[in-house]
Amino acid sequence: MPQNPDAADLTARLIRCPSVTPDEGGALTLLADELVAAGFICQRVDQNGTPNLFARWGAKGAARSFGFNGHTDVVPPGDPSSWTHPPFSGHETDGWIWGRGATDMKSGVAAFVAAAIAFVRETPPKDGALILTITGDEEGAGKDGTLALLDWMRAEGEQMSVCLVGEPSNPDRMGEMIKIGRRGSITIHIEARGLQGHAAYPHRVRNPLHALTRLLHDLVTTPLDHGTAHFDPSGLQVTTIDCGNPASNVVPEKARATLNIRFNDLHSGASLETMIRDRADTISAETGVDFTMTSDIAGESFLTEPGPFVDLVAGVVREETGLDPVLSTSGGTSDARFVKDHCPVLEFGLVGHFMHQVDERVPADQVRQLARIYRRILERYFA
Incomplete structure (x- = not known):
């Protein structure tokens, strides 16, 4: 043999x-x-x-x-x-x-x-x-x-x-x-689009950074859940924020952020994306800043x-x-x-x-x- x-x-x-x-x-x-x-x-x-x-x-x-x-x-x-x-x-x-x-x-x-x-x-x-x-x-x-x-x-x-x-x-x-x-894993790319203008005239601009950071603060300070029988609590991390603005006296038109969420069996990639879209829509209605999102689900x-x-x-x-x-x-x-x-x-x-x-x-x-x-x-x- x-x-x-x-x-x-x-x-x-x-x-x-x-x-x-x-x-x-x-x-x-x-x-x-x-x-x-x-x-x-x-x-x-x-x-x-x-x-x-x-x-x-x-x-x-x-x-x-x-x-x-x-x-x-x-x-x-x-x-x-x-x-x-x-x-x-x-x-x-x-x-x-x-x-x-x-x-x-x-x-x-x-x-x-x-x-x-x-x-x-x-x-x-x-x-x-x-x-x-x-x-x-x-x-x-x-x-x-x-x-x-x-x-x-x-x-x-x-x-x-x-x-x-x-x-x-x-x-x-x-x-x-x-x-x-x-755990599942989803990466979400968010773009906020406002109205560019001079920083000295805030009534003439719609600052996308203010709207975006408000959304991010809401997401990171509100727990997604408290865990399940076999899973720890889901975790959301902001991995990048950028607006590409070199000028300190200009409110930018756009701002972007990326999130990664590792989630347990209380969620799906689709349900998390829907939750974030709903929160973004609420902020958009109040600020006039528009949000667009794309996502990549690595696994449920x-x-x-x-x-x-x-x-x-x-x-x-x-x-x-x-x-x-x-x-x-x-x-x-x-x-x-x-x-x-x-x-x-x-x-x-x-x-x-x-x-x-x-x-x-x-x-x-x-x-x-x-x-x-x-x-x-x-x-x-x-x-």
Whole structure:
């Protein structure tokens, strides 16, 4: 029987593939070679130049199928001279693997690929299927990555019963947190348009900054909510204000601001946009300043309710690490926001201390431990 890949070694080999979004860099080719050798059917599902890989072991349309999702693309490394070891060297020393993607998330992909290969070679399930969806577009816009894979799967009749995303999920120690959902995220761009004029004659102007800052003050001083059973309170942040006015004695015609809202399951992107439009309309009626808005919803909030799938993953994590994992919805967005429309989804991966940093690195033993956890989850799921 061929030797199963070591998760830490596979991590180092993946790091040596310079797969800065959207370049494949050889990473998906490397994984496909490993998976095909273990009996997986692999299909490239590239879209608009974005590389994606679908892999399945077992029968198409199986009654139950366990899925993993992850990405091999990475953010740019910055100045290579700032790194202790070259960012795409996959250098291993003193038990650490160094390089861009070591934490986010070539190690997570390597762990679930190694676990899946060992599982099907040594203890193959009598029924069911394993499905791996690996994208090269998570660190970018995400439009041509996991979404493209899920669309292709729908067209081809491929289905995951449940899915585990291998993103780093633990703040400080392995086993302390499982992500059972995520807040939604919406960015709203607001433009206020008034009447330009001389600052000494306020009766002849309509100051868009006054109207805009009034709206912003209203939004930031009024809580959106007080949280829910599984979510913290929603948060609104003003990220920029600008009017492009170089003159101190001129009231500008236009002013702009950008908001980012991370919201819980009491809201949707559409309901928040409507709420802000309504408040802007009230101020507009009182000031004569017109507001226009555009928005970009990165993802809606979602929750995988505690139940058998959550209990299975939490139980394995507890047995392997000795910690009782917190069921969390904290953090930003991930591709789980797309997978949740396909099947129940959870996130569990490594400690994320060095994500996107210069000298990104990961303990090799932690990667191997994660692979053991994934292997035990598969064994428990198909038992």
